[in-house]
Amino acid sequence: MSRLTGWLADRRIPRPLRASVYRTYARFTGADVTEASSPLDGYPSLGAFFVRRLTPGARTIEADPALLPSPCDGTVQDLSVINEGSILQAKGSSYPIRDLLAGVGDELELEGGRAWTIYLSPRDYHRVHTPETAELTDVRWLPGNFYSVRPSLLLKKPRVLCDNERAVLRLETERGPLLLVMVGALNVARIRVVGVEPGDDGPPSIRGGVNLARGDELARFEMGSTIVLVAPAGGPTHLHGLAQGDSVRLGEPIGTWG
Numbered sequence: 001m002s003r004l005t006g007w008l009a010d011r012r013i014p015r016p017l018r019a020s021v022y023r024t025y026a027r028f029t030g031a032d033v034t035e036a037s038s039p040l041d042g043y044p045s046l047g048a049f050f051v052r053r054l055t056p057g058a059r060t061i062e063a064d065p066a067l068l069p070s071p072c073d074g075t076v077q078d079l080s081v082i083n084e085g086s087i088l089q090a091k092g093s094s095y096p097i098r099d100l101l102a103g104v105g106d107e108l109e110l111e112g113g114r115a116w117t118i119y120l121s122p123r124d125y126h127r128v129h130t131p132e133t134a135e136l137t138d139v140r141w142l143p144g145n146f147y148s149v150r151p152s153l154l155l156k157k158p159r160v161l162c163d164n165e166r167a168v169l170r171l172e173t174e175r176g177p178l179l180l181v182m183v184g185a186l187n188v189a190r191i192r193v194v195g196v197e198p199g200d201d202g203p204p205s206i207r208g209g210v211n212l213a214r215g216d217e218l219a220r221f222e223m224g225s226t227i228v229l230v231a232p233a234g235g236p237t238h239l240h241g242l243a244q245g246d247s248v249r250l251g252e253p254i255g256t257w258g
Helices: 002-009 015-029 046-050 097-101
Strands: 067-069 074-081 086-090 093-096 114-120 127-129 134-142 166-173 176-183 191-193 210-212 217-221 225-231 253-256
Touching (some): 002 046, 074 086, 086 097, 086 114, 093 097, 097 166, 114 253, 176 217
Antiparallel strands (some): 067 253, 086 093, 127 217, 191 217
């Protein structure tokens, strides 16, 4: 079904029909078409509209260096302290963090660190940006399933985030490493990372670093999914007052350094 959805999303839509198709999509999903950086008839397919860029100024990246900005739009699915090597997928359902990371950052001390799980629904902006000035030093693709990651389904199918196709990214910042996991899901599940082109089977890792400023585009999903941002022990902590179920937008603070 995911492959069929991907094929359909890539079909060209006649220009006279595009605006009405995308407005209909927006009515069903809640997407804000006014934020699109191009006229609606400029997107040749639903897939192209889905990964639309935003108009300048539609998002503001938090400037306070003491705060950690969200790398994406979405809904906070979970805020975890890494305990006995595990974090929550959903309330009452945990999984080993090392299984999710699949070898990236194996030498890091994660116990006592923090994790932010953010779900991107079809209404959200689907490009992910770097939360800190950093060098992207590792990108590891993991093949897997294409199960839905809707929060309501995660209790019914444990370990979805570990079992689904994903890309694990390592960002080296001046204040220490951050790990960001892009989890693919039902309907297309394509993941693209800036400056990295996967081969037929996806490369095991990146060769050479990619330098990014705070707020630069890092990656994108070509349909809805989830990110998990992981900070090792001694890194940023969850922003006071942020809670499960809260909506966040790219650039808004979600954590505190030091």
